[in-house]
Every structure is written in structure tokens, then in C-alpha cells.
Amino acid sequence: MTGSDVPPSFRLAYVPGVTPAKWVRIWHERMPEVPLTLHQVPAAEAAGLVRDGGADAVFLRLPTDRTGLHAIPLYTETTVVVVPKDHLVAVSKEMSKEMSEEVSAEDLADDVVLHPLDDTLGWDRLPGRPAIERPATTADAIELVAAGVGLLVVPQSLARLHHRKDLTYRPLSGGPESRVALSWPEDETTDLMEQFIGIVRGRTVNSTRGRQAPAPAPAKRKRPEAEGRKPAAGRGRQRGSGAPRGGKRGKPRRRS
Structure with missing residues (x-):
């Protein structure tokens, strides 16, 4: 099976404590033809895994080494x-x-x-x-x-x-805080990644954000002759030509 024959899939990793179930459920509802696989990864290995291509995206905790990675902070934990x-x-x-x-x-x-x-x-x-x-x-x-x-x-x-x-x-008051973020490689934002970003950010299925195919151009309206229909009676005539409006002409009056 060649690379082009391999069906698309999306590999999502997450660190312990993060629960991606809600986003995964929405993915399955919107993209049933594309399987999503989950993989839990230790926090220390999360950035390296997605950076090395072991996953398409990962939910990780900040601060971390973000070299070569995009990251969208989602929420801050207590x-x-x-x-x-x-x-x-x-x-x-x-x-x-x-x-x-x-x-x-x-x-x-x-x-x-x-x-x-x-x-x-x-x-x-x-x-x-x-x-x-x-x-x-x-x-x-x-x-x-x-x-x-x-x-x-x-x-x-x-x-x-x-x-x-x-x-x-x-x-605990006054201590450092951990932020959970969605991260993926800087040099590769695929169509599937755009779809998952939209899900995580709460975009609706009809949102205009992300990569979408352009809308088809509106069809040109055909002329009646081209559709096999005859033009309506009286159309195309110029005013003043032919019989006047108002029905038949009366007989001319006889002169006395």
C-alpha cells in the first residue's frame, strides 16, 4: 500500500490528568470517516513526541520547551x-x-x-x-x-x-500554576489539524474558519429558448408596431 493509499487518521496524545473525551466525541460526530487514536504520554515526553512526528497533536502542560511547536493555551489549573x-x-x-x-x-x-x-x-x-x-x-x-x-x-x-x-x-495560594495547551508542529498545520483546532476552540460545524473548499459559482440563468420554452406572447415587440392596443378597429364612419 502506497502512502497515497493509506486512509487518513489523526493521532492525539495527552498528558496524565487531561481528559480529551469531549473533543474526541465531537470529532467522531463530525469526522466519522477519519479514525482518531488516543495515546497517553508522560508530561516530560509530550513535546518531544509531537515534535518527532509520533503524534499529530498533543495536550500538554505549560511551561515546557515549545521549540518548533505551536501551542494554544486552553485553561489554567488550580x-x-x-x-x-x-x-x-x-x-x-x-x-x-x-x-x-x-x-x-x-x-x-x-x-x-x-x-x-x-x-x-x-x-x-x-x-x-x-x-x-x-x-x-x-x-x-x-x-x-x-x-x-x-x-x-x-x-x-x-x-x-x-x-x-x-x-x-x-x-494552595501563591504557588505556580499549570496551563493546559494544545500543541502541534510549527511547520505542518494540516486540514485535519485545522478541524481539530476548530473543535477545541468551540467552532460550530458551519463555521467559516479553517480550510474549506470554495463555494461553487452561481449557475448562469439560461434564456427561455435554450431551455426549450417559447417566449411569452407579445415579448420582444416594440411599442407602436403592429396592431394597437384595445382590440379590433371599428368600421370607418361613412361621410354624409
Whole structure:
């Protein structure tokens, strides 16, 4: 099978915590003839995967190395601190009925705050006390939090992804934030990519944005003779020629 014979498809990657289900559903509704394949990729590998052609597009987190890539920021995530349910931060908020109250960096000053190697928040200075070693992944750090070794600061979607019954989380004020973006190669914006950008940006199926075939020129109106129809009676005559209007002429009056 030659390259031109291969049916079109769209390869979409995404980092943990991002849920592309809504956009994928719309794609299947609008483009049922073009299959879309999903692939989850570690955050550290997301930009490189699409840059090297391993995917047509990727949902990734900013900041990241955007060399050679387009990126459309979509939304900013809330930063939260993951703690055991019996931790002082969680218990004090529950007792005061301030469940939605944010935690400050000062609240974590006496705690060990874990810093996994796949962290995407880009800290200038991590709050709390540093751990002896950095966990390899966020999943490993969650296990350490459950074991009482320390706390973890992550985007809220990752806290939800790694939810455990013995853990909870609270919004953290003053910390760095993670933005989710759609990214694809700078030198290749295909028709399928334009379609997916339109879906993510909420364009309707009838939107004029994106690459579309030009509208056909309006057909020229044919003359009646060309369509096999006779011209209507009386058309084409000039006024003043032929019989006058008003019916038949009367007989001339006899002179006396």
C-alpha cells in the first residue's frame, strides 16, 4: 500500500490528568470517516513526541520547551496540596467549616513537601522542607503522602487522577500554576489539524474558519429558448408596431 493509499487518521496524545473525551466525541460526530487514536504520554515526553512526528497533536502542560511547536493555551489549573485526611491542614479546615479555604505556603512551613521528577509546576522555591530524595513520579509521591512521609503540591487534575480514600487536597495560594495547551508542529498545520483546532476552540460545524473548499459559482440563468420554452406572447415587440392596443378597429364612419 502506497502512502497515497493509506486512509487518513489523526493521532492525539495527552498528558496524565487531561481528559480529551469531549473533543474526541465531537470529532467522531463530525469526522466519522477519519479514525482518531488516543495515546497517553508522560508530561516530560509530550513535546518531544509531537515534535518527532509520533503524534499529530498533543495536550500538554505549560511551561515546557515549545521549540518548533505551536501551542494554544486552553485553561489554567488550580494548584492544590495533597495531604492525609488526618493532617492538621485538612482537620482544621473541616472543623472550621472552611472546606474551600486556600492553604498558604506558610501553612506548610513545618512539613516535608515532595518534589517528584515529573513535576510540571516549575517552582522557583518549593514551600516547606525538602525531602531527602525526589520521587521518580507523581504516582510514587502520592504513595509517600499516604505513608505519612510528606505532602505534595500538584495541579488539581492530577490530585483527582490519583485520588485515594485516605487522602484529600486543598487549594494552595501563591504557588505556580499549570496551563493546559494544545500543541502541534510549527511547520505542518494540516486540514485535519485545522478541524481539530476548530473543535477545541468551540467552532460550530458551519463555521467559516479553517480550510474549506470554495463555494461553487452561481449557475448562469439560461434564456427561455435554450431551455426549450417559447417566449411569452407579445415579448420582444416594440411599442407602436403592429396592431394597437384595445382590440379590433371599428368600421370607418361613412361621410354624409
